[in-house]
Amino acid sequence: MVGSAIIRALQNQGYTILMANYHSRQPQDNSIQWVQLDLTDQSAVHDFFATHKFGNVFLAAAKVGGIMANNTYPAEFIYDNLIMEANIIHAAHQTGVQRLLFLGSSCIYPKLAEQPMQEEALLTGTLEPTNEPYAVAKIAGIKLCESYNRQYGRDYRSVMPTNLYGPGDNFDLETSHVIPALLRKMHLGKCLEQGDWQTLRADLNKRPIAGVDGTGAEDVILQTLASYGISTHDSRFTPHGSSLITHNSSLATVKIWGIGTPKREFLHVDDLADACVYVMSITNDQYAKHTQPMLSHINVGTGTDCTIQELAETMAKVIGFKGSLDFDSNKPDGTPRKLLDVSRLHNLGWQARIGLEQGLNQVYDWYLQDLELKS
Numbered sequence: 001m002v003g004s005a006i007i008r009a010l011q012n013q014g015y016t017i018l019m020a021n022y023h024s025r026q027p028q029d030n031s032i033q034w035v036q037l038d039l040t041d042q043s044a045v046h047d048f049f050a051t052h053k054f055g056n057v058f059l060a061a062a063k064v065g066g067i068m069a070n071n072t073y074p075a076e077f078i079y080d081n082l083i084m085e086a087n088i089i090h091a092a093h094q095t096g097v098q099r100l101l102f103l104g105s106s107c108i109y110p111k112l113a114e115q116p117m118q119e120e121a122l123l124t125g126t127l128e129p130t131n132e133p134y135a136v137a138k139i140a141g142i143k144l145c146e147s148y149n150r151q152y153g154r155d156y157r158s159v160m161p162t163n164l165y166g167p168g169d170n171f172d173l174e175t176s177h178v179i180p181a182l183l184r185k186m187h188l189g190k191c192l193e194q195g196d197w198q199t200l201r202a203d204l205n206k207r208p209i210a211g212v213d214g215t216g217a218e219d220v221i222l223q224t225l226a227s228y229g230i231s232t233h234d235s236r237f238t239p240h241g242s243s244l245i246t247h248n249s250s251l252a253t254v255k256i257w258g259i260g261t262p263k264r265e266f267l268h269v270d271d272l273a274d275a276c277v278y279v280m281s282i283t284n285d286q287y288a289k290h291t292q293p294m295l296s297h298i299n300v301g302t303g304t305d306c307t308i309q310e311l312a313e314t315m316a317k318v319i320g321f322k323g324s325l326d327f328d329s330n331k332p333d334g335t336p337r338k339l340l341d342v343s344r345l346h347n348l349g350w351q352a353r354i355g356l357e358q359g360l361n362q363v364y365d366w367y368l369q370d371l372e373l374k375s
Contacts, residue, residue: 001168002060002103002161005273007032013277019052021061039084042091049091057092057100058276059085059141067130067257067334069175074133081137089144093154100156101280102145104138104297106265106338107131108160116341119160119297128335142297150293155284159276162301162340165359166269167366171207173228179266182312183364185254186321188230193251193323202371229255229326252323258333260309260325265301265339268359271352275300278350290344301340302352308333311356318360 003020004027010017011031019033026034037048039061063080070077085102092100109117110125122142127135138160145156165179173181184203191200201214204221212224225231231253279287279298291298306314312325345351354362368374 001166001170001269002164002272003058004168005166005269006058006060006276008270009273009277015277019054039087040080042083042087045087046091046094049088049095049097053095054092054097055099056280057088057097058280059088059100059102061088062103064134064170064177065175066177066181067332070131070134071332072174077131078133078137081134082140085137085141085144089141089148089156092156093148093152098155099280100145100154101276102141102156102158103276104141104158104160105135106160106162106299106301106340107135107335108139108142109338111335115337116303116339117299118341119291119295119299119344122295122297130332130334146294146296149296155287157279157287158297159279159300160297160340161272162265162267162299162338164267164269164272166363168269169363171367173209178264178308178311179315179360179363182254182256182315183319183360183367185228185230186315186319186323187364187367188225189252189254189323190319190321192225192230192232193321199371199373202373206371229253229328231255252321253326254312254321254323255326255328256308256312257328257331258308259329260312260327261307262333262335263305263307263337263339264311265303265305266311266356266359267301267352268354268362271302271354272300275345275350275352279345279348282348286348290348298344298348299340299342300345301342303340303342303346305337305339306356314357315360318357318364 007017007020017032019035021037021039022034026036038044061084063077089100089102106117107128109121111128112125113121122139142158145158148154148156163177169180170176171180171184173184188200188203191203204212205214209224209228212220222232232251309327316325365374
């Protein structure tokens with residue numbers, strides 16, 4: 001999602017892109033020279049950099065996921081992210097890349113950091129346990145960049161985005177973040193309450209859930225959806241939750257992790273990409289004026305946030321989901337609040353432009369187009 005958005009931003013601003021790495025599915029853009037490289041393979045990464053002699057590098061590659069994924073796969077989240085960033089940053093240095101941008105995450109800050117979180121809050125307290133391995137890896141990436149800058153005079157910069165969403169997001173209900181998870185759950189819930197099995201099956205054919213695709217029997221599909229918190233009011237499939245918010249006497253319920261009160265800041269990925277290109281384009285003197293050698297990262301966000309309940313209600317409005325929102329207090333909430341102080345970026349001359357509801361509408365349009373349901 002992020003890499004594709006950065007490519008779009010560079011193209012829109014007239015830059016020539018020589019090469020980009022993709023993970024699993026090659027994008028359909030013949031103007032880019034696409035490669036598929038195992039970024040955890042140190043020798044392969046070094047040989048790749050040595051062969052192509054890059055001038056500038058945007059390091060957006062990462063293993064990412066929501067609370068469920070972080071809780072389930074902590075070893076993979078710390079190992080994969082550490083080794084990918086180490087391989088790339090070191091290979092960039094060895095092959096003479098002078099300027100690189102590393103993308104981190106707002107989860108680098110302590111769980112109870114003062115809000116909004118300033119860059120100075122880094123390493124001042126205990127991290128949120130549910131994503132500590134990922135956060136530690138991202139902190140290490142910042143320090144890798146700073147260390148190569150201090151020792152070798154490189155110009156390796158770091159930006160810390162807030163929670164992202166946008167076209168190309170991960171909509172796998174096992175590993176997705178809150179916005180793509182809610183969007184897909186409510187889309188499937190709307191299909192259930194409207195009895196639109198054709199659209200529901202098309203969705204499952206595009207993105208099977210737990211091995212179940214659109215060819216499955218109706219009862220198997222219903223049971224699978226219910227296990228992921230998407231159900232009809234049929235007594236066989238209704239989840240047993242705690243804090244039920246009913247919009248009306250609908251036919252569907254979507255279960256949401258936590259109690260709905262934690263607050264989150266959300267940034268459209270196209271805004272992030274624009275900020276990344278902007279940060280890379282400013283002079284070294286400008287960057288140094290607003291940062292410090294050992295506190296060099298820059299927050300990227302909107303500077304505003306909302307509760308998870310407010311997000312869910314906005315998402316329901318965008319999608320047209322008329323059903324019930326069931327907040328499950330037995331599931332973790334994560335950090336109580338995550339709002340970035342974006343003063344440093346504002347002082348450099350950049351601000352976000354895409355509002356949340358506008359951005360959610362754009363993403364839902366993209367989702368339907370990706371399912372070939374909307375022209």
